[in-house]
Amino acid sequence: MKPRTDLLQGTLEMLVLTTLADEPMHGWGICERVQELSEDVLKLNHGSLYPALQRLKRRGWVRSEWRQTENNRRARYYALTAAGRTHLGDEVAQWRRSSQAVERILDLLPGAGE
Amino acid sequence: MKPRTDLLQGTLEMLVLTTLADEPMHGWGICERVQELSEDVLKLNHGSLYPALQRLKRRGWVRSEWRQTENNRRARYYALTAAGRTHLGDEVAQWRRSSQAVERILDLLPGAGE
DNA sequence: TGGCTTCCTATCGACGGTCGACATAAGCCA
DNA sequence: TGGCTTATGTCGACCGTCGATAGGAAGCCA
Numbered sequence: 001m002k003p004r005t006d007l008l009q010g011t012l013e014m015l016v017l018t019t020l021a022d023e024p025m026h027g028w029g030i031c032e033r034v035q036e037l038s039e040d041v042l043k044l045n046h047g048s049l050y051p052a053l054q055r056l057k058r059r060g061w062v063r064s065e066w067r068q069t070e071n072n073r074r075a076r077y078y079a080l081t082a083a084g085r086t087h088l089g090d091e092v093a094q095w096r097r098s099s100q101a102v103e104r105i106l107d108l109l110p111g112a113g114e
Numbered sequence: 115m116k117p118r119t120d121l122l123q124g125t126l127e128m129l130v131l132t133t134l135a136d137e138p139m140h141g142w143g144i145c146e147r148v149q150e151l152s153e154d155v156l157k158l159n160h161g162s163l164y165p166a167l168q169r170l171k172r173r174g175w176v177r178s179e180w181r182q183t184e185n186n187r188r189a190r191y192y193a194l195t196a197a198g199r200t201h202l203g204d205e206v207a208q209w210r211r212s213s214q215a216v217e218r219i220l221d222l223l224p225g226a227g228e
Numbered sequence: 229t230g231g232c233t234t235c236c237t238a239t240c241g242a243c244g245g246t247c248g249a250c251a252t253a254a255g256c257c258a
Numbered sequence: 259t260g261g262c263t264t265a266t267g268t269c270g271a272c273c274g275t276c277g278a279t280a281g282g283a284a285g286c287c288a
Contacts, residue, residue: 009123009245009246009273009274010274011216012274012275014216015216015219018219018220018222018223019219021223021224022222022224026235026236026237027236027237027238028235028236028237029236034219037215037218037219037222038215038216038218038219039215039218041211041212041214041215042212042215042216042219045275045276045277046236046237046238046277047238047239047240047275047276047277047278047279048274048275048276050237050238050239051238051239051274051275052274052275054238055274069235069236071234071235071284071285072283072284072285073234073235073236073283073284073285074236074237074282074283074284075235075236075237076236076237088223092220092223095216095220096220097155098155098156099213099216099217100155101151101152101153101155101156102125102128102129102152102156102209102213103213104151104152104153105129105132105133105148105151105152105156106132106206106209106210108132108136108151109132109135109202109206110135110136123245123274123275124245126245126246140265140266141265141266141267142264142265142266143265159246159247159248160248160265160266160267161246161247161248161249161250161267161268161269162245162246162247164266164267164268165245165246165267165268166245166246168267169245183264183265185255185256185263185264186254186255186256187254187255187263187264187265188253188254188265188266189264189265189266190265190266
């Protein structure tokens with residue numbers, strides 16, 4: 001397996017795909033969900049989210065359709081495709097490997113372990 | 115505490131500072147060390163490392179001096195400053211918070227937990 | 229009716245970190 | 259002499275993220 005050289009980028013896309021794994025959501029909802037689930041540690045900017053959504057769609061990992069919100073507003077609902085689900089699995093596995101590697105290095109810090 | 119919006123970037127700098135926490139090293143050695151400690155999961159490119167080292171130096175987190183290698187070659191040895199050590203502590207704390215938040219979200223994935 | 233707030237999508241320019249390729253030099257060894 | 263390893267560094271291109279900005283539609287209230 002080749003080492004990843006880009007370190008921990010692309011987390012945003014993984015997070016978006018993850019929140020869509022349960023059920024289709026619209027962009028606004030994705031933002032709220034991530035912030036809420038992370039207990040305000042993480043935050044998605046709209047200016048980052050929508051371009052990301054377009055990338056994911058272009059790559060076929062996500063599909064979208066206009067629907068009506070519970071609040072009777074029109075919104076684009078995004079849903080994970082089969083390919084997207086597979087890709088998400090790969091992303092998560094890679095992220096876990098990388099973050100564990102970082103953790104291993106951090107644990108060597110004086111005053112970290114024991 | 116404000117949520118971090120830049121997600122998991124800047125890991126490279128944290129990793130560099132971490133490897134310098136033990137003892138001063140030269141750039142080449144830092145690359146090798148990170149790759150080795152991470153068991154080839156992580157890899158630092160020279161083209162990313164040296165600019166990063168210059169940033170760290172400019173910010174006063176690292177100090178450098180020319181020295182002789184074990185192999186009798188000249189190399190720039192980088193050492194963590196006191197400010198750098200403090201900053202590293204902050205970075206690590208923030209990284210742990212963020213990665214744990216990501217992990218919490220990932221754990222909600224169907225087939226992840228239980 | 230008018231105006232305000234909330235919900236929701238979207239784009240833009242700027243910024244900055246990373247990448248891969250390239251240049252350079254010095255020591256080692258055959 | 260030539261080639262390999264160690265070592266530092268630069269460069270242009272790319273791309274994701276950011277913060278600001280725009281705008282539309284529904285709901286609320288006076």
